[in-house]
Amino acid sequence: MVELEQEVERRRRLGLESAARKTLIASSYRVARPEVYNSLQDAALAPEFLAVAEYSASPGADLKGLLQRLEAVSEEKRIYRVPVFTAPFCQALLEELEHFEQSDMPKGRPNTMNNYGVLLHELGLDEPLVTPLRERFLQPLMALLYPDCGGGQLDSHRAFVVKYALGQDLELGCHYDNAELTLNVALGKVFTGGALYFGGLFQAPTALTEPLEVEHVVGQGILHRGGQLHGARPLATGERWNLVIWLRASAVRNRLCPMCCRAPDLVDDEGFGDGFTREGPATVDVCALT
Ligand SMILES: O=C(O)CCC(=O)C(=O)O
Numbered sequence: 001m002v003e004l005e006q007e008v009e010r011r012r013r014l015g016l017e018s019a020a021r022k023t024l025i026a027s028s029y030r031v032a033r034p035e036v037y038n039s040l041q042d043a044a045l046a047p048e049f050l051a052v053a054e055y056s057a058s059p060g061a062d063l064k065g066l067l068q069r070l071e072a073v074s075e076e077k078r079i080y081r082v083p084v085f086t087a088p089f090c091q092a093l094l095e096e097l098e099h100f101e102q103s104d105m106p107k108g109r110p111n112t113m114n115n116y117g118v119l120l121h122e123l124g125l126d127e128p129l130v131t132p133l134r135e136r137f138l139q140p141l142m143a144l145l146y147p148d149c150g151g152g153q154l155d156s157h158r159a160f161v162v163k164y165a166l167g168q169d170l171e172l173g174c175h176y177d178n179a180e181l182t183l184n185v186a187l188g189k190v191f192t193g194g195a196l197y198f199g200g201l202f203q204a205p206t207a208l209t210e211p212l213e214v215e216h217v218v219g220q221g222i223l224h225r226g227g228q229l230h231g232a233r234p235l236a237t238g239e240r241w242n243l244v245i246w247l248r249a250s251a252v253r254n255r256l257c258p259m260c261c262r263a264p265d266l267v268d269d270e271g272f273g274d275g276f277t278r279e280g281p282a283t284v285d286v287c288a289l290t
C-alpha cells in the first residue's frame with residue numbers, strides 16, 4: 001500500500017508540474033507559426049478526412065458505407081488508415097514543434113517511453129486544435145468504427161508528439177495505450193524505418209503470430225484500439241515526428257480501467273487527468289492503480 005500511495009503522490013505532482021509548465025509557456029513562449037494556434041480550419045484537413053467525417057455524421061451513415069471511404073489496413077485487427085492533415089499544415093505544425101523543442105521552455109515528455117516528444121496541451125494546442133478535431137471529426141467517425149470501445153462517447157484525450165532521430169530515441173517497445181482508441185498521424189520529416197507493428201489485443205492474449213507492419217505516410221493517420229499491442233521499429237535514417245492522440249471515453253474507463261483491468265480507484269487530478277469522471281458534478285480523475 002505504501003507503493004500505491006507513493007504512486008498516487010507522484011502522479012499528483014506530475015499533474016501540478018504540467019499545469020505550471022503550461023502557465024509559463026502561455027505567458028513566455030513566442031510562437032513561430034501562429035496559424036497553427038488558430039481555431040482548426042477545414043483547410044488544414046485532407047479532403048478525404050473531411051469527406052469521411054461528413055459522411056459519418058450524415059443521417060443513415062453505416063459502417064459498410066464508411067469502409068468504402070477508408071482504407072482497412074486490417075479488418076481482423078480493426079486498424080484503418082485515412083489522410084488527416086494537408087501537407088502544408090503538417091509542415092507548419094512541424095516547424096512550430098521544432099521551434100518549441102529548440103526554445104528554452106520547460107518540456108513535459110509524453111510518457112516514460114518517449115524522451116523527445118512534447119505534450120500538446122502544455123503548448124496550448126488542445127483548445128484550438130485537438131479538442132475540435134476530436135469533437136467535430138473523430139467522434140462521428142469513431143462512433144461508427146468502434147461503437148463497442150466507446151467510439152461514440154469520447155470525452156477527453158491526451159495528445160502528444162513523438163520524435164525519433166539518430167542519437168535520440170530510435171524505436172518504441174511493444175505496449176498498449178492508456179486510451180480506448182488511438183489516432184497516430186505521421187507529420188514528417190524524411191526518414192526510413194520506424195514502421196509501426198501490431199500484434200493481438202492485450203486484453204485477449206493469443207498465440208504469437210507475425211506482427212502486422214504498417215508504414216507511415218506523411219499526413220496520413222492510423223486508427224486503432226488502445227488495447228491493440230503495438231510498437232515502432234527502429235528508425236534507420238532521418239527524423240520521424242508523429243502526432244499521437246489517445247482518445248478516451250469515461251463511460252468505458254469508469255467501469256474498467258484499461259491499464260489495470262479493474263474498476264478504477266480514483267484520486268483528484270488537474271485538466272483531463274487520465275480521462276475518468278465521477279458521477280455527479282464534473283471532477284477529473286486518474287486511476288491510482290496504473
Ligand atoms: O512511434 C509511434 O508512432 C507510435 C507511438 C505510440 O504508439 C505511443 O506513443 O503510444
Ligand SMILES: [Fe+2]
Nearest residue numbers: 175176177230
Ligand atoms: Fe502507443
